[in-house]
Each structure stands twice: as structure tokens, then as C-alpha cells.
Amino acid sequence: MNPNYDLLISSIQNERVKQWASLLDKKHRDRSGQFIIEGVHLVQEALKSGIEVSVIVYDNERGIPSELRDAPKLGSSGYEAAKAAEWVQASRAVMAKCTGTDTPPPIFAVVSKPEHDQSALYLENSLVVVLDGVRDPGNVGTIVRSADAVAADAVILGKGCVDLYNPKTVRSTMGSLFHLPIIEGDLAELLPIAREKGIKLVGTSLQATHTCYSYDWKQPTWLLMGSESDGLSQDVRLQLDEAVIIPMPGGTESLNVATATAVLLFEGLRQRKY
Structure with a gap:
């Protein structure tokens, strides 16, 4: 130097x-x-x-x-x-x-700012995290780190999400934003393309009849997670192929969106690798 x-x-x-x-x-x-x-x-x-x-x-x-x-x-x-x-x-x-x-x-x-094309979104057997209106920088940063940890193919930030390059978001990624493609895009355009390519769109719901442990994470999957207060928007929810629930036998009724995303991603990793 x-x-x-x-x-x-x-x-x-x-x-x-x-x-x-x-x-x-x-x-x-x-x-x-x-x-x-x-x-x-x-x-x-x-x-x-x-x-x-x-x-x-x-x-x-x-x-x-x-x-x-x-x-x-x-x-x-x-x-x-x-x-x-x-x-x-x-x-x-x-x-x-x-x-x-x-x-x-x-x-x-x-x-x-890194430039990423969208090819990483449609890789064979892809695992992609899709965020819909997640506004908290700490949550987005933690989700990016979890996606990096399980070697997910990409993260998509839909409209209404916090800016990835907000200093608080950047700090909370702890460098993971340099390790995988993070793409800001319009979910109304991207989700139909994914479905056409045979990718399953999966989200969470308290009314779901399947747990996250019975879902087959070995198939190409985009995991859709919604805002901290409202969950997935109605338009995005209507695109889902499958809704799963995280079993919580204890006293709490819900999990923070970053924690819930980590649980789901690591179950996907377990099924795919272990």
C-alpha cells in the first residue's frame, strides 16, 4: 500500500x-x-x-x-x-x-455498489430469500447474514424494504452483503417468472397446515418473508405455492422476522446437506 x-x-x-x-x-x-x-x-x-x-x-x-x-x-x-x-x-x-x-x-x-445480474435467482435447485416490506435495518442485515451462512443463492429486496446501503443496514450485514447477490426488484415482475421456471414460492402462515419440517426444501424454493408488523402483502401472499408454520410449543406467539427466516433457512440447509 x-x-x-x-x-x-x-x-x-x-x-x-x-x-x-x-x-x-x-x-x-x-x-x-x-x-x-x-x-x-x-x-x-x-x-x-x-x-x-x-x-x-x-x-x-x-x-x-x-x-x-x-x-x-x-x-x-x-x-x-x-x-x-x-x-x-x-x-x-x-x-x-x-x-x-x-x-x-x-x-x-x-x-x-456491486452490480448483480438476475441469473443467480434462477439457478438449478435455487434457494433464494425474498423480502417484502421488511423495513428494519437490523432485521434485513441479520437475514442477509443467515442467507450467507447457509449458502443461499441470493436475497431479493422488494418494494418497501429498507435501503440495503443505509449505513445501519450495511453495518448489520457484517460483510455478508459482499458474499452473495442482493437484488432490489419488483416482486410483481419477479415472482411470476420464478413460478414459470418451476420454483416453489413458500411463505409462513399461522393458519398453515404443514410445518416447516414437513416441507421439502430440497426442491427449488424462494422463501418469502413479510414486514415485521403486517407479514406478506396481499398481492404477494396470493402468489404462494405453499404456506408453512414454525412449531412453537412454548408460550410465545410469534418470532421476529429475522429469527423466523433463520429457522427456515437452516432447516433448508439440514435437508439439503445433512
Whole structure:
């Protein structure tokens, strides 16, 4: 790496700082095709993934984190990506301005939104998570991590979902957004195509007569999960081929959408792999 040790940005009025800070707003992310990632782990994952990392900004008082100086910790491709990026020192005030946090991270980076085609959605024996109106960043991030953990083929974010590149959502994915395709799309268009290709559309319902353990997850399946308060929208619910219920013999009546999605995905993994 060749950090630009001569370049130190200390003022939050600097034009580059204003540009970076603007990426905290969705309209500027959409316009530029870029977003901000914060912290050592996310920067590591971005570098290793091959995504375009244009600039890496680090706290001048703390210096470059050791994890990002060592080639063995980044792998050869990650280390090459780190060398190709522009490195800039910044004051603590600049770090706080660009990350919108009271306790700024030691490092952040500006990266380009990954481009994914839709081929991953229709792979043979596909397992895809489809979110309909899930608005909580923590829930979406956790669901992306669960999908990554079971090696699902993709995640689809339908209309009404939180922006994937919202800083809170990005943080909550813990780097998993760099590991699998996450596609924002119109479910009214995508679901009929999936059905035409023989993919089963499965959701949850308290009125379902089949449990998630009796469903055959070995067949091509899209798992549809709805909003935290209302569940699946009516239009999406009408597209379902199958509704399942998660048995809950204890006292609780329902599960958080991220927890329920994890239960279903890991049952799918169990049937497919074990």
C-alpha cells in the first residue's frame, strides 16, 4: 500500500468531506452509485470481495489498523485492492462527520455498489430469500447474514424494504452483503417468472397446515418473508405455492422476522446437506 501520508484532511468544511458525508443520504447514494462502509472488518471484506474501493480514510491519531497492513490477512487479491485504493488521513471530527456516529470508527471506505445480474435467482435447485416490506435495518442485515451462512443463492429486496446501503443496514450485514447477490426488484415482475421456471414460492402462515419440517426444501424454493408488523402483502401472499408454520410449543406467539427466516433457512440447509 502507498498511503498518502502528505494528505491530511482535518476540516469538516473540506469539499471531499462534504461529498463523503453526503453518502449518508439515500438520494446521493443512488446518484453516485457509491456508499460508505465503516470499521476494519467491513473494509477487509470489501477488499477481499473484489468490489471497487475508491478511497480508504483512516483516523490520523490511530493510524492504519494492523489488519489492513498485512497481506496474509487480506489475501493476495485483497492486498492488491488495498494498494490500488487511495488512502487518506483524517481528523476525528471528519471521521465522525462522514459516518454519522458519536463514536467514529478508526477507518471507513467509499465503495461502489456491486452490480448483480438476475441469473443467480434462477439457478438449478435455487434457494433464494425474498423480502417484502421488511423495513428494519437490523432485521434485513441479520437475514442477509443467515442467507450467507447457509449458502443461499441470493436475497431479493422488494418494494418497501429498507435501503440495503443505509449505513445501519450495511453495518448489520457484517460483510455478508459482499458474499452473495442482493437484488432490489419488483416482486410483481419477479415472482411470476420464478413460478414459470418451476420454483416453489413458500411463505409462513399461522393458519398453515404443514410445518416447516414437513416441507421439502430440497426442491427449488424462494422463501418469502413479510414486514415485521403486517407479514406478506396481499398481492404477494396470493402468489404462494405453499404456506408453512414454525412449531412453537412454548408460550410465545410469534418470532421476529429475522429469527423466523433463520429457522427456515437452516432447516433448508439440514435437508439439503445433512
